[in-house]
């Protein structure tokens with residue numbers, strides 16, 4: 042009876058959170074294997090992160106994280122379906138079970154990680170909030186933005202961080218909030234707002250979509266910490282570990298010089314014991330994660346190591362031209378660091 046009562050209490054709490062079913066350990070992997078694909082929540086369309094290409098395929102680093110999970114689980118990076126979500130609807134989509142993982146430029150904060158029945162599996166991209174302005178405004182620092190009208194996206198960490206920054210610096214501003222990044226960008230272009238604010242990576246992405254990108258400049262200040270990463274439902278440690286270790290595998294592969302080009306040769310002939318363990322040539326480290334022996338080989342062969350995925354989607358050869366910066370590996374001037382596979 043007591044057990045029944047506590048079960049009912051948990052069910053009520055779960056219903057309040059919008060959870061359709063219990064996220065017990067193993068439930069997500071079982072469900073994913075049964076349906077044969079990973080359902081992945083991504084953004085409405087942010088170049089570099091997740092955006093449909095000319096053929097309608099969703100491309101970007103957030104999308105590739107989901108492809109890597111599919112490669113680990115199925116040995117096939119194409120076994121993924123995408124749900125495009127705006128900022129406001131993203132958490133409900135994960136809580137309700139509509140998506141298995143949310144990989145959508147989402148900032149890891151304590152309230153999201155503890156109070157929403159969700160848990161962050163790692164950091165795909167270390168970001169921070171900045172400001173995009175028309176050069177005509179003649180402003181070179183955020184401190185000169187007193188009295189500005191600022192376009193902000195609803196349901197984001199940006200709303201609170203911008204308000205904190207202006208208050209702390211004794212500056213006034215008028216916010217205009219929108220549900221999508223396209224609406225905010227259009228309002229910047231039409232002059233309805235003086236400034237567009239969001240995570241800096243997204244400012245570069247949004248600027249690349251404007252009719253005259255070179256008319257706009259990103260101001261030098263970074264006013265917050267926005268560690269962006271994949272999120273899963275709390276209570277399913279098995280699935281949490283799979284997503285977390287998929288990301289770690291991509292980072293470790295880069296650190297060890299294992300790329301999509303050499304991974305198969307390395308898996309057969311490496312003399313490096315760390316590489317042998319990671320690629321399943323020595324031991325079976327995938328087993329503990331309920332993954333096949335060659336899970337890392339498939340991730341790297343089909344999707345790439347972290348550095349390859351970064352460069353392909355965000356790097357110098359892309360319209361975004363983002364530096365690795367904080368997202369370089371820890372032994373190369375950045376803070377990206379993954380625990381070892383062993």
Ligand SMILES: N[C@@H](CCC(=O)N[C@@H](CS)C(=O)NCC(=O)O)C(=O)O
Pocket residue numbers: 084085086087126127128146147148194196197198199220221222239240243267269
């Ligand atoms: N990282 C922040 C901001 C995320 C966010 O949604 N940013 C907007 C501003 S660019 C966005 O991605 N919009 C694209 C969309 O609506 O799909 C958060 O987690 O709250």
